[in-house]
Each structure stands twice: as C-alpha cells, then as structure tokens.
Amino acid sequence: MNSMTITILGSGSKGNAFVIQHESSIIMIDAGFILNDILFRMKSANIAISSIQALLISHGHSDHINGLSDLNRYASIPVYMTESLFLSSTGATSASPPAWLDLDKDRVIFFKEWNNISIGSIAVTPIPVSHDSISPVGFIMKAGNKKLSLVTDTGEISRAGKDAMKDSNVIMLESNHDNEMLWKSPRHFLLKKRISSTTGHLNNEKSAEILSEIISPNTSDVVLLHLSQECNTPELAVKSVMDRNRSVKDGAIKLHVARQNEITRIHVKSTAANEKE
Numbered sequence: 001m002n003s004m005t006i007t008i009l010g011s012g013s014k015g016n017a018f019v020i021q022h023e024s025s026i027i028m029i030d031a032g033f034i035l036n037d038i039l040f041r042m043k044s045a046n047i048a049i050s051s052i053q054a055l056l057i058s059h060g061h062s063d064h065i066n067g068l069s070d071l072n073r074y075a076s077i078p079v080y081m082t083e084s085l086f087l088s089s090t091g092a093t094s095a096s097p098p099a100w101l102d103l104d105k106d107r108v109i110f111f112k113e114w115n116n117i118s119i120g121s122i123a124v125t126p127i128p129v130s131h132d133s134i135s136p137v138g139f140i141m142k143a144g145n146k147k148l149s150l151v152t153d154t155g156e157i158s159r160a161g162k163d164a165m166k167d168s169n170v171i172m173l174e175s176n177h178d179n180e181m182l183w184k185s186p187r188h189f190l191l192k193k194r195i196s197s198t199t200g201h202l203n204n205e206k207s208a209e210i211l212s213e214i215i216s217p218n219t220s221d222v223v224l225l226h227l228s229q230e231c232n233t234p235e236l237a238v239k240s241v242m243d244r245n246r247s248v249k250d251g252a253i254k255l256h257v258a259r260q261n262e263i264t265r266i267h268v269k270s271t272a273a274n275e276k277e
C-alpha cells in the first residue's frame with residue numbers, strides 16, 4: 001500500500017529511535033538504545049531488523065547512538081552520518097567524544113546538510129540544527145506525495161530550517177522541557193543553562209511557537225518528541241501546543257506525544273496527488 005508508517009521505538013533523554021516505512025523501503029533514524037533493547041522494541045513493534053535498509057544518525061549524543069556500533073556489527077545495516085561525526089568517532093580530529101564509537105568504515109556513508117539521500121522510495125534531506133554536538137541534523141523526508149519532518153535536539157530552528165519543514169503532512173518536533181520545571185529542578189545551574197540555550201533543547205513554548213509557524217493545511221499529525229521525564233509532563237507539552245494552535249485544539253490535526261518506554265505508531269495514508277486534503 002502506498003502509505004507511510006512511522007514507528008517511534010522510544011523518545012526521550014534516555015534513548016531515541018525511529019523507523020519510517022514507505023512501500024518496501026524502511027529506514028531507521030538514530031539508535032539510542034542498547035542493542036538488546038532495540039531488538040526487543042523492534043520485536044514488540046513487529047519490525048524485522050533485517051528489513052532496515054539504512055540507519056541515519058542525527059548526532060553523536062549517547063541517547064541517539066547508544067546501540068549504533070553493536071547494531072552495525074549485528075545487522076550490517078549501512079549507516080549514514082556526517083563525515084565530521086564519523087571522524088570524531090575515530091579520534092581523527094580533536095573534536096569532542098564519542099571516541100568509543102566503533103564502526104566499520106565500509107558500511108558508513110557520509111551525507112552533507114541539505115544534500116538529498118535516496119533510500120528506495122524515501123528521499124531524505126538532512127537539515128542543520130542548533131545543538132551542542134558535532135554537525136547535528138534534523139531530517140525532512142518525502143515519499144510518494146507525503147512529507148515528514150523529524151527535528152529533535154535543537155535550541156532553535158533557523159528560518160531556512162523552518163521553511164524546509166513547511167507543508168509537512170507529519171511534523172515530529174522536540175518539546176523537551178517546561179521552562180519553569182527546568183529552573184525549579186535540582187539540576188546544576190550550568191546544566192540548566194546548557195539545556196535552555198540556543199544550542200540546547202526546545203522547551204514547550206518554543207516548540208509550540210515553531211509549530212504555529214510551520215503547520216499548514218497539509219498537516220495531519222504532529223508528534224512531540226524527546227520530552228524530559230524530570231522537567232516536563234505530556235499534559236504541559238500538549239497544553240502549550242493547543243494554546244497556540246487552533247487546528248490542533250479543534251482536533252483537525254492529530255497530536256501525539258512520543259514516550260520513552262512506549263511504542264508510538266502513526267499511519268499516514270497517501271492520497272492522489274490532485275486530491276485536496
């Protein structure tokens with residue numbers, strides 16, 4: 001069937017992994033759980049690991065690459081990442097960790113921001129985001145006549161980034177923390193500063209504001225990602241989006257909240273190109 005299926009194996013500060021399927025093309029984005037956990041989650045979601053044709057990496061923080069090396073060895077899946085992230089993993093530059101990332105170069109394919117990658121029927125464009133790690137990216141995906149944006153781990157989104165996300169049928173966007181909960185939390189001042197900076201994470205308000213700029217008549221689903229378990233609640237994140245976005249409040253757009261330890265699945269049916277949505 002010419003539809004798109006999005007499976008979130010889990011999202012939050014303890015691990016992130018996503019599977020996108022269109023017809024016979026299946027890609028995975030990030031491998032932020034240890035291998036056994038990825039295998040368990042895939043089995044629960046009824047996805048065969050051998051069906052994954054590409055693994056794309058957003059950035060090198062452990063909650064996005066925890067299972068990467070083991071998965072790469074276990075399933076021989078081609079890994080797509082930026083060259084600078086790979087070089088940092090081999091210690092070829094003086095850049096920050098992950099020095100422990102251990103990948104077979106033959107199975108690594110480098111991508112550049114804004115350059116298209118084609119994996120079967122899915123076209124992916126990595127877009128730069130603003131995060132304190134090496135060459136972090138979000139992904140815009142097109143398959144059939146559907147468009148999906150997946151952007152997490154960013155303190156802000158540039159004008160060009162927002163323009164690229166416009167007209168998405170499905171918008172998956174970080175809504176990391178509630179600002180008040182973050183500042184009241186017992187975390188170290190410097191960590192609070194890091195998280196709330198323009199190279200940290202999007203809070204509920206910023207996320208809701210960005211959504212109001214990019215939601216269009218084409219948008220059918222919005223998925224909030226990477227909620228902090230200590231400094232956010234699904235209710236607060238949902239309220240922020242509903243307060244600012246009437247079409248979400250009215251129910252014209254479905255709002256989903258991805259969880260750390262639950263699988264979220266969204267089916268997006270393709271419509272004829274000339275059919276009005």
Ligand SMILES: [Zn+2]
Pocket residue numbers: 059061131133153
């Ligand atoms: Zn990160």
Ligand SMILES: [Zn+2]
Pocket residue numbers: 012013016061063064153226
């Ligand atoms: Zn993260």
